[in-house]
Amino acid sequence: MTDSIFNPLRECALEIGEAVKAHRGRGFSGARDTQYHLDVVADEVALRILGGAGYRVVSEESGTTGDGETTVVVDPIDGSTNCDRGIPFFATSLAVMRKGELVAGLVMNQATGTVFEAEKGSGATRDGVLIRGSGQTEVGKSIMSFSGIPSRHLGWAQVRSLGAASLEICLVADGSLDVYGVAQHSTLNPWDYLAGLLMVREAGAVAQDYLGDELVTSSSVLRRPVFCASQALLDFMLNAGTI
Numbered sequence: 001m002t003d004s005i006f007n008p009l010r011e012c013a014l015e016i017g018e019a020v021k022a023h024r025g026r027g028f029s030g031a032r033d034t035q036y037h038l039d040v041v042a043d044e045v046a047l048r049i050l051g052g053a054g055y056r057v058v059s060e061e062s063g064t065t066g067d068g069e070t071t072v073v074v075d076p077i078d079g080s081t082n083c084d085r086g087i088p089f090f091a092t093s094l095a096v097m098r099k100g101e102l103v104a105g106l107v108m109n110q111a112t113g114t115v116f117e118a119e120k121g122s123g124a125t126r127d128g129v130l131i132r133g134s135g136q137t138e139v140g141k142s143i144m145s146f147s148g149i150p151s152r153h154l155g156w157a158q159v160r161s162l163g164a165a166s167l168e169i170c171l172v173a174d175g176s177l178d179v180y181g182v183a184q185h186s187t188l189n190p191w192d193y194l195a196g197l198l199m200v201r202e203a204g205a206v207a208q209d210y211l212g213d214e215l216v217t218s219s220s221v222l223r224r225p226v227f228c229a230s231q232a233l234l235d236f237m238l239n240a241g242t243i
Contacts, residue, residue, distance in 0.1 A: 002119060005096060005104045008053040009072070013092040013108035013115070015049060016042045016076055020110070024084055035061065036084050042076030042092070050074070050094075058218045060191045071097045071218050075191040077110070079164030088112065093166035095194035102216045105195030107166045116170040116199050124202035126174050133205030134175035137232040142178035145171070148186030150243045154236075169196025172227045173203035179233055181226035182210070183243040190217055193225055200227050206234045210241070 023038040043061035050057045056068040060075050072094055077083050079090030088111035096104040107116040116131075118124035124131050136142050145160040145168045160177070162168050165188055171177040173196070182188060197215055200207050209215055210224040228234040237243075 002104075002122075005119065006106060006117060008049060008055070009094045009096070009104075009106040010115070012046055012049040012094060013106060013110075016045045016092050017108065017110045017113075019045050020077060020083060024086065027084065034080075036077075036080045038083055039077055039080050043074075046074050046076045046092075046094075058191070058220075060189065063220070069098065073097065073191050073194050073218050075166060078166045078192060079162075082163045083110070087163070089162050089167060090164050091167045093191065093195045095190075095198065097194075097216075097218055100216070102194060102198050105198040107170050107195050107199065109167055116173065116195075118173075118195075118198040118202040120198065120202070122202070124173050124199045126170075131174040131199075131203050133173060133200065133203050133229040134178050135204070136178040136229045139233065139236055142229075142233060143176075144179040144181075145177050146181055146183040146186075146243070147188060148183035150183040152243060154240055154243065165192040166196045169193055169227050170199050172196075172205055172229060173199035175229070178229045179226065179237060181228075181237055181243070182224050187222040187224055189220060189222060190215075193223070193227075194218075196227070197225070205229050206231055208234060208238065210238060 020038040026037040056066040056071045058073045075093040083090040094106045144156045168180045207227040226237045
């Protein structure tokens, strides 16, 4: 992985992890609905470090800042409710875009320190070790995870809903999960999924939006992506439609 790309991302994720420790359990910030005190603190760190590195920053918490040629799409803390309540499954997600192309991504599990990284054309890693999707093709043997609650059972082996999209997508990339998608009209924003999207693609898995919309964008838009270990599972999920 190219250090010039990843060093600022690593610094950002590490400092966010330290900064939010004192703010867990404090609840909502009061600034806007569903924003926690820890989200505000994490966002301040991201803007300082990434802006200082010359990046344009698109953050869930503060919108667009700066005008650099390279954009980092940021979810400072993905899984804020998990973080605030002490559930050990929450992350910082950082996706790098240049000229509209997704070129690098980093997702750090802030509860464990595990780091996923991907650079376009160079593969994806978990703590420095190359990862691959499970390659599972059979729905009946698949472990699936969803944003939202499925309204019907499609024959999968087991299902999860863990509360941090970026990490769940990374678990498709490393083969722990076979599918991650949205259910019951749930949606994701680019900061939720972009870094994980590159992990999945570089790990040999596949992804697509249910409605055929472009997933690689830094705009504040809603998407309905599904991430799968294999093309066979992706085809199955797309054909199934809204779950």
